[in-house]
Amino acid sequence: MDEGRTPPHPDLAQVGLQQVLEALVDPVRRGIVTQLATAGADIRCGDFDLPVSKSTATHHFKVLREAGVIRQYYVGTSRMNALRDTELDGAFPGLLAALVTAEAGAPATT
């Protein structure tokens, strides 16, 4: 793991509800979050099931990272994604759980 390549991550105390909601209003980004929550494990960027191109997916990962929703780190050449669920639930209690629950019951967005 190369610390020098790890992108910056915000402190969740510095992220507002508005930024988190703008990240989560996008159905592709909610798909990323739901897949992380369902897997209960970190997922490589290339291993998500997403209906967009790789470059578009990279943009979505960046928006989620900058909103404090996911943490990204490298293992070798793989960029991994972790859901910051505990931190998010501390900053916005119940929000992530409500969205994941609603998404699980919603029709597919692809």
Added chain:
Amino acid sequence: MDEGRTPPHPDLAQVGLQQVLEALVDPVRRGIVTQLATAGADIRCGDFDLPVSKSTATHHFKVLREAGVIRQYYVGTSRMNALRDTELDGAFPGLLAALVTAEAGAPATT
């Protein structure tokens, strides 16, 4: 109360998470929802504390109504607004409560 003037309201079973989130991602609309939740009572359109013009506010009320978040009805010449909190919590458990809680702890959006 004039039923003929009551605008149409969707069945929440027909409203998707995407439409509800697009309604609630706007800070003015979250302000309307938070004021209704805090008041615990229905509020006249003219009695909200909103940082926008009357015509812009009318648009925001319409978006919330069409997303199933509020119910609008007339009492005399006053258009009243009610939060569909029980129905929303049935369709998207915990979502409204999480947003109202987060909004209460967030800095003012005005």
